[in-house]
Amino acid sequence: MKIKEYYANPLVKLNEATHEYYWTATNEIIQGPSITKLIEVVYPFNVKDIPIKALKAGIEKGICVHNRLSEYIKNNNEGTCDHKYNGWPIQTHTREYLWIKENLSNVLPKEIYSEVSLSNGRYNGTFDLLYLDQNDKWHLVDFKTTARLNKQKEILQLKFYEDLITTAFEDIDEIHYYEIYNSKNQEHYNFDEFMHKQAIFEKEKIMKESEFSYLFEE
């Protein structure tokens, strides 16, 4: 299937409330971990390292910024933020949304796809953005809204998305560029050769030597 066809009629969707992926044809829930879960083998998420209030605020901002970007890219709709703190609007939400939006305006894609959920029947994931540039190169993009940087974890995540993407779509053989837009730090970056190699090494480890190895057996 071509990505354009899938985008119009996705086979898989994510239920935002339950964080479960399901087949749109049958509403059947897809078992198996998300890519976010897979990479926790190498990069455990230590929830207790973060105060609960800060954690909740961070999640709320992430969802708000991601949803507005998706709405803008999909429907050219500006959207609004109604989040408040002590009765006052939280300006960082809109500021961070606008920073990414403005940086993306430099991109003049031939094709662009926002927030697409995919599954190979074994594991699942939703990427933030994928676009084809004027030179027919594919860019896989992730939006980050937290100051805590872990570039090595980010590229690992993107490598797993690449597998789902190239498996699902006959018109995408490989990803040419992996990029992060971090709105909190106002940074747009990619990854050096060492990080790519390290990510491939870590991915192999998850596939061959982890509790999830069974997902990758033939």
Ligand SMILES: [Zn+2]
């Ligand atoms: Zn908001």
